[in-house]
Amino acid sequence: MAGLGRKEKGQSLRGSRIAIAIVIGVLLGCVFAFLYPHGFFSSDSTASSHRIAKSNLQIDSPPCESAERIKMLKSDIVSLSEKNAELKKQVRELSEQLRLAEQGQDHAQKQVLVLGKQQKAGPPGTVKGLRTNPTVVPDPSVNPRLAKILEDVAVGRELIVALANSNVQSMLEVWFTNIKRVGIPNYLVVALDDHIVEFCKSNNVPVYKRDPDKGIDSVARTGGNHAVSGLKFRILREFLQLGYSVLLSDIDIVYLQNPFDYLYRDSDVESMTDGHNNMTAYGYNDVFDEPAMGWARYAHTMRIWVYNSGFFYIRPTIPSIELLDRVADRLSQQRNSWDQAVFNEEFFFPSHPGYDGLHAAKRTMDFYLFMNSKVLFKTVRKDARLKKLKPVIVHVNYHPDKLPRMKAVVEFYVNGKHDALEPFPEGSDW
Template sequence: MAGRREPPLMRTGLGSGQPPSRGSRIAAAVAVGVTLGCVCAFLYPDGLISRSTDSALHWRRRADSVTCETSEEVTNLQSQLASLERKNADFRKQINELSMKLQLAGQGKNQALYSAGPFGTVKALRTNPTVMPDDSTNPRLAKILQHVAVKKEIIVAVANSNVKETLGMWFTNIKRVGITNYLVVALDDSIENFCKSKDVPVYRRDPDEGIDSIGKTGGNHAVSALKFRILREFLQLGYSVLLSDIDIMFFQNPFDHLYRDSDIESMSDGHDNMTAYGFNDVFDEPSMGWARYAHTMRIWVFNSGFFFIRPTIPSIELLDRVAGRLSREPKSWDQAVFNEELFFPSHPGYEGLHASKRTMDIYLFMNSKVLFKTVRKSAQLRKLKPVIVHLNYHPDKEARMKAVIEFYVHGKQNALDHFPDGSE
């Protein structure tokens, strides 16, 4: 039988003595081409034909175009840069506002867990964040505050025609000290005109039926109750307010002596360290026998006629609570309500206010009981210069105010001597 014959391609190739096939010649040509290409790429990285002339021409054209730019184009670029910077500032502001919204929205929610530090190093937060200013609350007042306030802080007094003479003494002393960031909220036309004639910053509220009738004709307590509603607008606009009654004499700039670490920073009606800053008062009930002694914590009230209030959520809630109660309880004393809302703790049926508070130094922010009962009788304390003196304990205000000015401003050492400790 004849043997099996191999296909032609299997019988050709190197070493076979047969000439290379057509496929082998193509493969060899491709290999040689690739090799030559690699060699040329290595020896002539910029190509076999020089492009230096084209490159020089290209860069010359670029240089010519730069030199042809006009000053108008440069100005346009600078304008665009300034616009981008403003947009960037707006973006940062929006980010801050969104961050504040998240922070305020998270109040009262346990959104994060914190690790306590070593023993003795743990310290809770003291200062609540301020609210976002809302100029739409009162655009006219916002415009006034932009010109009068300093560092978003301002002294505010509320007055009607019943206290015109005392008001004059009040702003005269403020001017003497050199304080510029103060504002009188006028409750009637007479006070508005009086302030304008004395070059005193004044704000006349828009007509408000009901409130206006109280403001125009009401006495000290009625007007004092109104201030809690009025102050709310200042806080909504993002301003911290140092509320001042007009029976107060200024001898230093109070803004130099504030801590700003609390929602409310108030002067005290206390007359010494214990009554002003708090003490442990032991109540004795003999009928209880072994348990006859009960310890109580005591503090004399904050004075609602002079306090610094920051634009925070707890501060606005305090103003709302006090104003709401006074509208429902017209016979209540505003200072009593102010302290009850500020200090009463949460208990069954009542949710207390979560506001931080600080008592002012009683010898810098001095009430008239401290002055007439203690300070004027002490050789050492007489040398101290208070920030303010508040004639809150005495009804003969104008006579004592004039005497206080004589004592602290004109150095008349016996100016206070003829007054009794209390009122006659």
């Protein structure tokens, strides 16, 4: 009995130890489960991300503040996108301007950009290039006093302009007397000295005298015909800047009709010619013969007799002003140059290496209507049919005895004296 009791007692003790061990194991498991919820062998990255997430939760802004910041960021992105688009547009525009400049400031391309969008070419025979350049915007600030005079004198923003000093007073009187007789109201004398101012005023002739200019005054007062003629290119610029078309006239011209009734106004410059027939006036193919070249001995050339710089109609366009500037600049540097030669060289010489030609539209006037004195004394007066034609003007440009020939022209065409032109030779005595 005693042995049985000890046995049961030992078994009870072992059962208690096992129960305690189980309890301790459960408790340790709970502790480790709490401290290491992902186990002993979970990756550092997972733990780190957990800690980062926990940290983010601690520092996150309130939901309303986060939404406001997102809204502000979106607004900034939109604003930056718009600025970026504008900068891209400016870069494209600057690139286009640079491209045009590198192409030698191609006038035709710039004209297309100014006048409108580029166009496709039409069928053959329907394509016509631009001939009439747009006029400049008038700028009265250039010369307010002249602007006021032109408002009173000009008709349709155009007028006849002539330069005169005391050396040509007698011819000037014939000049404006016939202008009045024809009934031309829009003309103006640019007086180069005070005597001409008083002379014009006493004859009720519109007159304008420029403000003192040391660079012009000495030539204006004492200069001869060619010297005074060279001044017109500088003086005319202001008329064009003010937005007026000018029919520039030398004094040795007799007006028989109103020239404004015979102008086309489709070019930058419309000029009378020094030519005396269809070929010389309007151009011809002149064949140059060089026998030493054998098979290629004949070289074809294009020729035209010069435009007369003493009578031309000039519109207020950029090419016209550029022409005046070019001629005036060359005449100021080349004192012995003839203004008419320089005028034609700048007008006709094409662009070539080292030189940019003038891009200006031109028209040659009818040489029987706008007649030079070579045509009159060499051809017309000897032809019974041509003698019946009444020209618009006669320019005594080929002869030095200007005043007597001007008076003879008046006698012939105005007073009907049929033999008035006969005493004069075709050319001159020298």
